[in-house]
Amino acid sequence: MKNNDALFKRMRESQLFWPLVALALILLLDLIFAPGFFKIGILDGHLYGNLIDVVNNAAPLMLVAIGMTLVIATGGVDLSVGAVIAISAALGAVLINPALGNVLIENKILAANTTNTPLPIVVLVNIVAGTLCGLWNGMLVSRGRISPMVATLILMVAGRGIAQLITNGQIMTVYYQPYWWFGNGFILGLPVSIYIVAIIFIMAWLLVRKTAIGMFIESVGINSKATYYSGISEKNIKLFVYTFCGFCSAWAGLILGSYIHGVDANNIGLLYELDAILAVVIGGTLMSGGRFSLLASVIGALLIWTFTITMYTFGVPANALLAGRAVLVLIVIILYSDYTRRVINKLSDQKGIKHGVSN
Amino acid sequence: MASQTKPLSDSVMTVKRSDTVQRLKNFLIKNGPLATTIVIFFVLYLIGSWLYPAMQKPQVVFNLFINQASLLLVSIGMTLVIIAKGIDLSVAGVIALTTAASAALLAAGMSPFIVMPLMLVMGITFGLAQGWLIHFFKVEPFIVTLMGLFFARGMAYIITLSSLTINDPVYRFLALTKVYIPFFEKVYVYIPTFVAPVMLLVTIYLSFFTQFGRTVYAIGNNEQSALLMGLPVARTKLLVYAFSGLCSAMAGIVWSVSLLSGYGGYAPGMELDAIASVVIGGTMLTGGIGTVIGTLFGVLINGTIVSILQFNGTLSSWWTRIGVGVLTLIFLGVQSLFYMRQKHS
Numbered sequence: 001m002k003n004n005d006a007l008f009k010r011m012r013e014s015q016l017f018w019p020l021v022a023l024a025l026i027l028l029l030d031l032i033f034a035p036g037f038f039k040i041g042i043l044d045g046h047l048y049g050n051l052i053d054v055v056n057n058a059a060p061l062m063l064v065a066i067g068m069t070l071v072i073a074t075g076g077v078d079l080s081v082g083a084v085i086a087i088s089a090a091l092g093a094v095l096i097n098p099a100l101g102n103v104l105i106e107n108k109i110l111a112a113n114t115t116n117t118p119l120p121i122v123v124l125v126n127i128v129a130g131t132l133c134g135l136w137n138g139m140l141v142s143r144g145r146i147s148p149m150v151a152t153l154i155l156m157v158a159g160r161g162i163a164q165l166i167t168n169g170q171i172m173t174v175y176y177q178p179y180w181w182f183g184n185g186f187i188l189g190l191p192v193s194i195y196i197v198a199i200i201f202i203m204a205w206l207l208v209r210k211t212a213i214g215m216f217i218e219s220v221g222i223n224s225k226a227t228y229y230s231g232i233s234e235k236n237i238k239l240f241v242y243t244f245c246g247f248c249s250a251w252a253g254l255i256l257g258s259y260i261h262g263v264d265a266n267n268i269g270l271l272y273e274l275d276a277i278l279a280v281v282i283g284g285t286l287m288s289g290g291r292f293s294l295l296a297s298v299i300g301a302l303l304i305w306t307f308t309i310t311m312y313t314f315g316v317p318a319n320a321l322l323a324g325r326a327v328l329v330l331i332v333i334i335l336y337s338d339y340t341r342r343v344i345n346k347l348s349d350q351k352g353i354k355h356g357v358s359n
Numbered sequence: 360m361a362s363q364t365k366p367l368s369d370s371v372m373t374v375k376r377s378d379t380v381q382r383l384k385n386f387l388i389k390n391g392p393l394a395t396t397i398v399i400f401f402v403l404y405l406i407g408s409w410l411y412p413a414m415q416k417p418q419v420v421f422n423l424f425i426n427q428a429s430l431l432l433v434s435i436g437m438t439l440v441i442i443a444k445g446i447d448l449s450v451a452g453v454i455a456l457t458t459a460a461s462a463a464l465l466a467a468g469m470s471p472f473i474v475m476p477l478m479l480v481m482g483i484t485f486g487l488a489q490g491w492l493i494h495f496f497k498v499e500p501f502i503v504t505l506m507g508l509f510f511a512r513g514m515a516y517i518i519t520l521s522s523l524t525i526n527d528p529v530y531r532f533l534a535l536t537k538v539y540i541p542f543f544e545k546v547y548v549y550i551p552t553f554v555a556p557v558m559l560l561v562t563i564y565l566s567f568f569t570q571f572g573r574t575v576y577a578i579g580n581n582e583q584s585a586l587l588m589g590l591p592v593a594r595t596k597l598l599v600y601a602f603s604g605l606c607s608a609m610a611g612i613v614w615s616v617s618l619l620s621g622y623g624g625y626a627p628g629m630e631l632d633a634i635a636s637v638v639i640g641g642t643m644l645t646g647g648i649g650t651v652i653g654t655l656f657g658v659l660i661n662g663t664i665v666s667i668l669q670f671n672g673t674l675s676s677w678w679t680r681i682g683v684g685v686l687t688l689i690f691l692g693v694q695s696l697f698y699m700r701q702k703h704s
Binding site for chain 2: 077144145146147149150151153154155156157158159160161162164165169265274277278281287288317319320321322323324325326327329330333334336337338339
C-alpha cells in the first residue's frame with residue numbers, strides 16, 4: 001500500500017502527469033459526445049481523420065513549443081516567434097514567386113506551377129533567416145543585457161512590419177506544388193510535418209539530455225549568476241537557446257506557409273507566441289526557469305489543438321473559441337498553482353497516515 | 360540591479376556633494392530617460408513638420424490626442440501595472456469586450472447612462488479578478504492576463520460575431536460634437552478626447568502624491584521588502600490591476616463612441632502598442648522605475664509616426680511597426696546607458 005502511494009506521488013510529480021490527464025479528459029469527452037472523432041480512414045493511400053488533423057495542425061505549434069521550452073528554461077521568454085514565422089513564410093513565398101523580375105506580370109505567369117528559386121535554396125533561406133532572427137534576439141539578451149521580454153518585443157513589433165515589407169504588403173499565393181508538400185504531403189500514410197517535428201524533437205532531446213547543455217540551461221534558469229561564477233558561459237547558453245528557438249520557428253513558418261499555400265504577413269502565425277508559452281506552461285515548465293521537459297511541452301501543444309479541434313467538432317465558432325481556451329488556461333493555472341498542489345499533497349498524505357493507522 | 364540601488368545612491372550622493380553642478384548632473388542622470396523621450400518626440404515632430412509643412416498646423420497636434428485617446432488611456436493603466444512589476448496583456452481584449460457589450464446593451468434599449476457605469480464596473484471587476492489570480496494563486500501576470508485577453512475577446516465574439524452599430528442619440532452627440540479650443544482658430548477636439556488627459560492628471564496625482572502611488576513603486580522595486588515594511592501589498596496589487604481594467608473600460612467606451620459601433624476584433628495588438636509606448640516613455644519593464652508623464656510622450660511619439668506616414672501617403676502602414684520597433688531599441692540603449700552611469704557615478 002505504501003509502495004503504491006509512493007508510486008502515485010512520483011507519477012503526480014512527473015511533469016507529464018497533468019498534461020496527460022487533461023488530454024485523456026478531453027479525449028474522453030470526445031468518446032462520449034462525438035465518437036466520430038476517433039474514426040481514421042484511408043484516402044488516396046494516406047490516413048485521414050480528426051486525429052491526423054490534430055497532429056498535422058499542431059505540428060508548427062509543437063516545433064515552436066520545443067524552442068520556447070529551452071528559452072523559458074533559461075528564465076527568458078521569446079515573444080517574437082509569431083513574427084519569425086511570418087518572416088520565414090514571407091521569404092519562402094517571395095523567393096518562389098515566378099513573376100519576380102518580369103516587367104509584365106500576367107496571371108498566367110503568376111499562377112504557373114514553377115519556381116523562381118530552386119526549392120532546396122528556398123528551404124535553406126527560410127531556415128537561415130529564422131535562425132538569424134533568433135541570433136539577433138540572443139545577442140540582445142545575452143550581450144546587450146536587455147530583459148528578454150523587451151528584447152524579443154522589438155522583433156515581435158518590427159518583425160511583422162519586415163514580413164510585410166518582404167511581401168510588399170500583398171497576400172501571396174504559391175502555386176508551386178512541391179512547396180505544398182511540407183504542410184500537406186504524406187510519408188508512409190502520415191503527414192510530413194510530423195516527421196519534421198520528430199527529427200527536431202530527437203535532435204533537441206539528444207542535445208539537452210545526452211550532453212551537458214541541458215544541465216547548463218537549467219542552471220542558467222535557476223541562478224544565472226551562480227552559473228557564471230561556476231565557470232559556465234551563461235551568455236553563450238542564452239545565445240544558443242534563442243537561436244535554436246528562431247530555428248524551430250523558421251521550420252514552423254515553412255510548414256504553415258506550405259499548409260495554406262501562401263502567406264498573409266499580417267495573420268500567419270498570429271498569437272503563436274502566446275500559444276507556445278501556453279503549451280510550455282501546460283507542460284509544467286515554470287516561467288521563472290529551471291526544470292523543463294520537452295516531451296511535456298509537445299504534449300501541451302497537442303492538448304491545445306485537441307481541444308481546438310474538439311470544439312470545432314462540437315460546432316463552436318472559431319472566434320468564440322478564444323473564450324473556451326481562456327477557461328482551459330484558467331483550469332491549468334488553478335491546477336498548477338502552489339495552493340492546489342499543497343491541498344492535493346495534504347489530502348494524499350492524510351490518506352497515507354490513515355492507512356498507517358489501520359495497518 | 361539598477362532599480363534596487365537607485366534610491367540609496369541618490370540620497371548618499373546628495374548628502375556627500377551638494378554643490379550645484381553635481382546636483383544638476385544628478386538631476387540630469389535621474390531624469391535623463393524622460394528628457395530623451397521628450398526630445399525624441401520634439402525632434403520627430405520637427406522632422407515631420409519640416410518634411411510636410413501641413414503638420415505645422417495646430418490641429419495636427421490636437422489630432423494626436425483625438426486619434427490616440429484609447430491608446431493613451433490604456434497605456435496609463437499599463438504604466439502603473441508595469442511599475443508594480445506586472446504586465447497586463449488583457450487591455451485590448453477589454454476594449455473589444457466593452458465596445459461589443461455596450462453596443463449590444465444599447466441595441467437592447469438600455470439607457471446609455473446605465474451602460475457606461477456598467478462598463479466601468481465590468482472593467483474594474485475584470486481587473487480585480489486578474490489581480491486576485493495573480494496575487495493569491497501566485498501565477499505569472501503574463502499568463503493570467505493572457506487568459507484575460509482570450510477570455511475578453513472570446514466573450515465579445517460570443518456577444519456578436521459581426522460589427523454592431525450604435526444608434527443611441529447620446530453616443531452620437533458625444534461622438535459628433537466638436538469642442539473648439541480657445542485662442543486657436545478652427546481647432547477642435549471631440550468630447551471623449553478629454554477623458555485621457557483628465558485620467559492622466561488623476562494618475563499623476565495618484566502615483567506621486569498618495570500612499571497608493573508610493574506603495575506601487577515600492578512593490579516594483581522589491582515586493583518582499585514592501586511586505587516586510589508593512590505596506591498593503593495585496594491590496595495595492597489588486598488595485599493596480601483594477602485600475603488598469605478601469606482604464607481599459609474607459610478606452611473601450613471612448614472607442615465605441617468614436618467609431619459608434621462594437622466588435623470583438625477591435626484594437627488588434629493594442630496591448631503591444633501600449634507596452635511599447637510605456638517602454639519608450641522610460642518605464643523599466645523590470646519594475647519600480649518610470650513615470651506616467653513619460654508614457655504620455657511615448658504615446659505621442661507613436662501618434663507622430665502614424666501622422667508622418669499618413670502625410671506621406673505612399674509609405675505603407677507597416678512602417679509604423681518598424682518605426683516603433685527601432686525606437687524601442689534606441690530607447691533601450693539610452694536607458695541602459697543612463698542607468699549604468701547612475702550606478703557608476
